[in-house]
Amino acid sequence: MPKSKHDLFNSLFRHHSKELLTFAGWRVGDFAAEDLVQESYLRLLQHPEPASIGNPRAYLYKVAANLGFDYLRKENVRNKSTETDAVEPDDLTSPLPGPEALMEGELLLRNCLAALKTLPEVYRHVFLLNRIDGLTHLEIAEALQLPRRTVERYCAKALAHCFTYTMRDRG
Numbered sequence: 001m002p003k004s005k006h007d008l009f010n011s012l013f014r015h016h017s018k019e020l021l022t023f024a025g026w027r028v029g030d031f032a033a034e035d036l037v038q039e040s041y042l043r044l045l046q047h048p049e050p051a052s053i054g055n056p057r058a059y060l061y062k063v064a065a066n067l068g069f070d071y072l073r074k075e076n077v078r079n080k081s082t083e084t085d086a087v088e089p090d091d092l093t094s095p096l097p098g099p100e101a102l103m104e105g106e107l108l109l110r111n112c113l114a115a116l117k118t119l120p121e122v123y124r125h126v127f128l129l130n131r132i133d134g135l136t137h138l139e140i141a142e143a144l145q146l147p148r149r150t151v152e153r154y155c156a157k158a159l160a161h162c163f164t165y166t167m168r169d170r171g
Contacts, residue, residue: 005050013041016057020064027068036071040064108166115165119158126151127158 017037024033024040040063044050053059097105116124126144129135130151137155141148 005045008050008056009041009045012044012056012060016060017041020060023061024064024068027065028071032071036064036067039067111166112162115162116158118165119161123154123158123161126154127162130155 020040021033021037024036027033028036040060043063044053044056044060047053050056116127119127122144126140126146129140129143130137135143137151138148140146141151144151
């Protein structure tokens with residue numbers, strides 16, 4: 001074991017600085033790795049009793065890992081703040097659909113409603129219970145006293161019918 005803080009530091013630096021630099025590079029990238037390693041050795045030098053550290057190499061790795069986490073967390077915050085600052089007002093888009101999308105949606109809804117009107121009553125009822133009311137196939141089967149597989153077929157046929165009906169008008 002080295003005799004002084006200075007000897008400990010020199011020994012660790014000679015034997016482990018390159019591997020610690022590689023480790024830090026994997027964590028935060030080569031750009032910030034050198035600073036992270038230097039800060040790790042500085043923390044070791046500032047330790048009040050370095051002789052009390054059981055495994056100085058592991059200590060350096062743990063400090064480097066913690067500094068890496070801190071660095072990445074700060075980078076993430078910086079990136080988020082610059083992302084929101086960099087948005088130009090002309091680049092902002094409305095979360096609401098545009099007039100064309102509204103018209104297309106309205107036409108699609110009309111076609112779906114027209115398709116549903118051409119279905120047999122039981123198909124339409126099962127389909128609406130599933131898609132509008134959110135009931136599962138099993139819940140519908142129990143409520144209407146139908147086999148679950150029949151409910152599944154009715155839903156599938158109704159959906160296929162609506163799709164076919166609406167697609168034929170798009171031509």
